[in-house]
Amino acid sequence: MVDTRPILFFDSGVGGLSVLAPTRALLRQAPFVYVADSAGFPYGTKTEAEIAARVPALLGRLAERYRPRLIVIACNTASTIALGAVRSALDLPVVGTVPAIKPAAQASVTRAIGVLGTDATVRQPYVDDLAARFAGDCLVLRHGSAELVTLAEDALRGTVAPPERYRAILAGLLDQPGGDRIDTIVNACTHFPLVADQLAAAAPRPLTFVDGSAGIARRIAYLTRDHEWPERAGPGRAVFTGAGAADDTLRPALARFGLAETESL
Template structure:
């Protein structure tokens, strides 16, 4: 029989849609449940202790309620802080999202890479470890921006922002010593690919943007290999842990999420 259990995508807000999109393209019959922890949003300005306590507990409740086939933590901040604890606590498979430093290093010609994430992500030892393992011969510059998360959320609501705001955020990378040589930027927050076009237009030079979405999609396909999905995927559901912003409904529908619920 077809496996009707959904793959649960989890983020603090709508950033995880940038991971959901390539996964849906690769597995179009996959049942989808998208959960935005709007009651805890934003994660990037919270302490490590808050995230480490909140995320495993919340995902435990969600796993018990929705019985997912697989959980995808489509959030760099939650993954770099809480992924081991979530995996230890749950009996369901869990896929995390971490900064795409390895493919960025492989792509960079100048060997100078920017990592653009939330404040919480860019300061994590996990990023230090990825840099040592995969970009030891590169200069890796980091910048954290809570404003860019808000701009991405606003973009999904249909709101425009002046290019100067994106340029000012990118200046946090390019104005650092050596920043003029950056040729590759890691979008180390899943919100940021949602405004990649705006970032590219505001950049002072031509740069390549890299994120983990395609790699995560391939990982989901590998872990669910052999699954007999329904002939046609049921309409996806978006669940918000707090108040749901109905202005997001048109954007959510474009990602296959036909209905909105509140936990």
């Protein structure tokens, strides 16, 4: 029997595509289902209680429906709040995404890094712990931006925002006391790598932007190293929890990420 179980990626929107892309490059025969919780979007402005209640319950239903071999919570906000609860509830491997503070600290020359995420992510004790463990000798500044999530969603649909909007978001980090020392910024939301080029172009000076997508892809490949795959993966599927989310402006971008089929729940 050929094992056709997919790897299931989960995010509030399209941000998790930044993690899907390097995973597809490593696992070319793997079938993928990408789920965007468009009915619950955005997560970054929700309370911890709302996310902690919604994500494990929804992933439980998705696991029953799609029978994945592994789930990737391709969302920093959901991972920093609900990863433990999801792992406890499901009898299958679950990979989370957390802010790439360790590689940022390793890359920083000035010993000052910025963490750019959603409001919900940057205030999490999980981020405090990462900073203490891996960037204890660094100044770590944080800024939450719901607008940047929207800009990334719009960019994937072909809408070009003026550089001033990206510049203003970066100012939330760089204008803080000590922000003039920052040389490395963590894109601590999976949406943000989708607009990393726009952020770099709008920055007032050269900055290094890092995220954990490549490392997450390697982790997924390691966990599935002994798995059997179909000879051909077939088209990937994009699933949206809200009706009308996969409109005609988004389908070309989904196809570029190998998601040729779409459905709404």
